[in-house]
Amino acid sequence: MYKRKATGWLKHVDFMLWDMLSLHIAFFLAYIIRHGFGNMYKNQLYANMAMSLTLMQIVGIIGFGTLHNVLKRGYWVEAVATFKQVALVLVMASLYLFTVQAAEDFSRMVLYMTGILYWVLGYLTRTIWKLFLRSHMKDGGKHSLIIITSSDMLDRTQYNLENHNYEMFQVIGIVVSDQNMQGKYVGQYPVVANLSNVIEYAQERWVDEVFINLLPNADYPEQIASQFLEMGVVVHTRVSEHLDVPGQKSFVEKLGKYSVITTTINYASPRQLFMKRCLDIAGGLVGSAVTLILCVIIGPIIYIQSPGPIFFKQERVGKNGKRFKLYKFRSMYLDAEERKKELMDQNRVKDGKMFKLDWDPRIIGSKQLPDGTHKKGIGNYIRDWSLDEFPQFFNVLKGDMSLVGTRPPLVSEVEEYDLHHHARLATKPGITGMWQVSGRSNITDFEDVVRLDREYIENWSFGLDIKILFKTVAVVLKKEGSM
16 A cells, blocks of 8 residues: 655654654753753743744744754755754744743843754754655655656656655666667666566565656656556556546656656555554564463473474565565464375465465374364364464564554465456455454455455555554454364
């Protein structure tokens, strides 16, 4: 799911926090210079001023936009902009003292020294933080990006990538639309594909977003853009073009220097994703604590019946193809992966895009009796109660997974995907999800899984996550299959 970029002052909360810290350090140092060491907050006037300064700083930034274009400002422009912020705070502080009739009791030296120190510290913290962010712009960020452009736009594209990557994308490659340049480099960026094979390339890689940067008179690759959207990949298009695809959401935003129309299966605001991440962290901490307790209880049982590690680690495919290691309690014998090939003809999901058996002989303790019935083992009970899933709370804390999402597929399963199946990778995988609470044991058609996952992504809300979590508890208590 695409995280829509914050607008206004929300884009620069980090700078706001640094400014707030600088202001309070400046105020504290100014008090020490004037009055010596002591508890400044014992004096009610200074304690009130400390709280008021925070409000004044916020008013200056939000009301007067003093952080506007902060990443794009040079050293001298930044010094002037910081001075304006300081001047606004000092004017508001003076008005406050006049209003409460405390101007005579408050040290003018403290006020002036606060302004001087705030300007120095504010300028230094802003400059150092910008240098830090710009170094990360060069190193790449958390979101992988493919750029589709033409040969006459290469130089300009390279310059903008290297100097205006404010969103800190990790550019994994360039596609040149009108020449065969595959295997060559544009500066530090490789040309990874042509228009004819870029979809095949993207299906095998971690690709979050695509930016189509062509001149207005160039032929727009509408079919390729539509195929990316079918995969669940976010598509940015320069405003000279507009990709109108039914069922997709579009809006205008900035991508570096460019104004683009962004089209995606769905998007969430920073506030919504912050709430989702807070829920993940809270649930992850509780779940991890329960996992440690379960280690003491079921760990020895697993080891006695099948000597070896009690945890199972497996490579899975996460959001937009990013791979990660998924953790589970081991409910199968150590040779389960090798025996899987022998059991493929018994797979209930016939297209091979998932693997489900009516009875799995690889499960620890599971046996087939002479009369043809099956005897459950400890592995079956672990799976029936979804206890094997608990170590995934560690994945949630790491950020590889979410409490609610789509089922994280195996690498081999993704290799069998058709184009539209990739849409289920458009969000973080989850411990539970829409299809898990919709009769998960009875679903044998992979298209139904994709439909439910896409329904979740298209209709996502924080409330929907809460609803699915409650349904998951009910499903687990009823033992309606394993997750």
